[in-house]
Amino acid sequence: MIARSTLESRIADRTAVVGVLALGYVGLPLVRAFWTAGFNCLGFDVDPAKIDALARGENYLKHLGDDFVSEMTASDRFEATTDFDRLSEADAILICVPTPLGPHHEPDLSFVEQTARDIGRRLRPGQLVVLESTTYPGTTRDVMMPAMLAAAKAQAAGPYEPVLGEDLLVAYSPEREDPGRKDTSTKTIPKLVGGLDAASGDAASALYRHAIAQVISVSSAEVAEAAKILENVYRAVNIALVNELKVILTRMDIDVWEVIDAAATKPFGFQAFYPGPGLGGHCIPIDPFYLTWKARELGETTQFIELAGQVNTKMPAWVVQRTMLALNGRGKAVNGSRVLILGLAYKPDVDDVRESPSFELIEQLQALGAQVDFHDPHATVVPNTRNYKKLAGKQSITLSPEALRGYDVVVIATHHAAYDWPEVVANAPLVVDTRGATRSVAGDKSHVVGA
Numbered sequence: 001m002i003a004r005s006t007l008e009s010r011i012a013d014r015t016a017v018v019g020v021l022a023l024g025y026v027g028l029p030l031v032r033a034f035w036t037a038g039f040n041c042l043g044f045d046v047d048p049a050k051i052d053a054l055a056r057g058e059n060y061l062k063h064l065g066d067d068f069v070s071e072m073t074a075s076d077r078f079e080a081t082t083d084f085d086r087l088s089e090a091d092a093i094l095i096c097v098p099t100p101l102g103p104h105h106e107p108d109l110s111f112v113e114q115t116a117r118d119i120g121r122r123l124r125p126g127q128l129v130v131l132e133s134t135t136y137p138g139t140t141r142d143v144m145m146p147a148m149l150a151a152a153k154a155q156a157a158g159p160y161e162p163v164l165g166e167d168l169l170v171a172y173s174p175e176r177e178d179p180g181r182k183d184t185s186t187k188t189i190p191k192l193v194g195g196l197d198a199a200s201g202d203a204a205s206a207l208y209r210h211a212i213a214q215v216i217s218v219s220s221a222e223v224a225e226a227a228k229i230l231e232n233v234y235r236a237v238n239i240a241l242v243n244e245l246k247v248i249l250t251r252m253d254i255d256v257w258e259v260i261d262a263a264a265t266k267p268f269g270f271q272a273f274y275p276g277p278g279l280g281g282h283c284i285p286i287d288p289f290y291l292t293w294k295a296r297e298l299g300e301t302t303q304f305i306e307l308a309g310q311v312n313t314k315m316p317a318w319v320v321q322r323t324m325l326a327l328n329g330r331g332k333a334v335n336g337s338r339v340l341i342l343g344l345a346y347k348p349d350v351d352d353v354r355e356s357p358s359f360e361l362i363e364q365l366q367a368l369g370a371q372v373d374f375h376d377p378h379a380t381v382v383p384n385t386r387n388y389k390k391l392a393g394k395q396s397i398t399l400s401p402e403a404l405r406g407y408d409v410v411v412i413a414t415h416h417a418a419y420d421w422p423e424v425v426a427n428a429p430l431v432v433d434t435r436g437a438t439r440s441v442a443g444d445k446s447h448v449v450g451a
Ligand SMILES: NC(=O)c1ccc[n+]([C@@H]2O[C@H](COP(=O)([O-])OP(=O)(O)OC[C@H]3O[C@@H](n4cnc5c(N)ncnc54)[C@H](O)[C@@H]3O)[C@@H](O)[C@H]2O)c1
Pocket: 021, 022, 023, 024, 025, 026, 027, 044, 045, 046, 047, 050, 096, 097, 098, 099, 111, 114, 115, 132, 133, 134, 135, 175, 176, 177, 178, 179, 282, 283, 287
């Protein structure tokens, strides 16, 4: 109990050291939120390049803005390290490691398990451990906790067997980051918190209340885990719905964008979702399938999730077909045509290309014999990815009116604010617009097709 009360008083007077484990799209803004709230922060990551950049005061996630990392590094309240032995210095450890899918669409919890062992090996009385990574309900209690306890039992100094709610507090609090979004921040997005027991939930909620404007305590870690999955399933299903409608309405020569805007004038009962060339990012294409996997274990099926997955996965092929038909209308074949994809990132104004449908568009068009280039102002080179190895190292072209005129067709995949749409429409001989980006462009648009 002494350990717990020490932790609680450190949280109350902001002297608790907050450790954030994994400094990616989720972890780095979380460090900023706690540092801004006055806490001493320790950042951990396995990637020495990230740690070195932070030590130099450099931010590698440009959408977060430039200044804050140098301010944090210059202060005596932030340090980043690859030395996990320093986990014992942290009173609270917030885990933001990746939770990808394995090759057969099964949850890959290896990062969570590894992290649990890393923490368990250094666990000491009076620590709060919170998992933030998106996952299926039950992960914190049934996967993370046992791995952490097993490692604690095997500590070099002798077995350590902490008692939950007394000398170890464990909770789940889902991250709700939306990188690139300007109207919210880590601080202003309400945060759900659910503990493995009441004391853990209370301690985690008390901590987050210092850094986040609104904290909602729920009755268990499982409720918080399930709520996060519900949020992502809701998006995946609704995006699939408008993608399916887009295909039908396009055949009827009805503008799906105008239809959605019209429906969105209803002040209740409707929320607008927009179609696109397919799903991208770390969350929506991946997380719903964590629940699918769990449901299978229980002998249940998740038909909405799987149907949404099928519809969304088919979108790049549909865009390729529209491109093919558009070229055909001009007496051209895809084979041998020069194609420019505008936008490599999966959404506007960020450099995040994870699971981006642009990769699929490039590969499918190349497979049909097209010469495909891309342009992206934020993601200028294709990184190494698990699924698109052949594209690694490919560079963005330099965009200009002359460059646009040199392609047979320009496919708009991402509506970055930096693009000058009237210039694209005026110079590209043929435009395939998957984002409704050219809707407000005036003048002749007979060479623009929706997809
Ligand atoms: N990106 C988003 O918009 C978003 C939004 C909500 C939730 N999430 C969830 O947050 C989690 C993290 O996602 P992200 O987007 O920040 O990922 P990311 O790829 O940006 O960052 C992950 C970081 O983890 C580090 N890492 C990998 N293994 C590690 C280990 N064993 N120990 C310490 N560090 C390790 C990597 O070097 C990297 O810096 C995922 O579960 C994701 O589903 C992401």
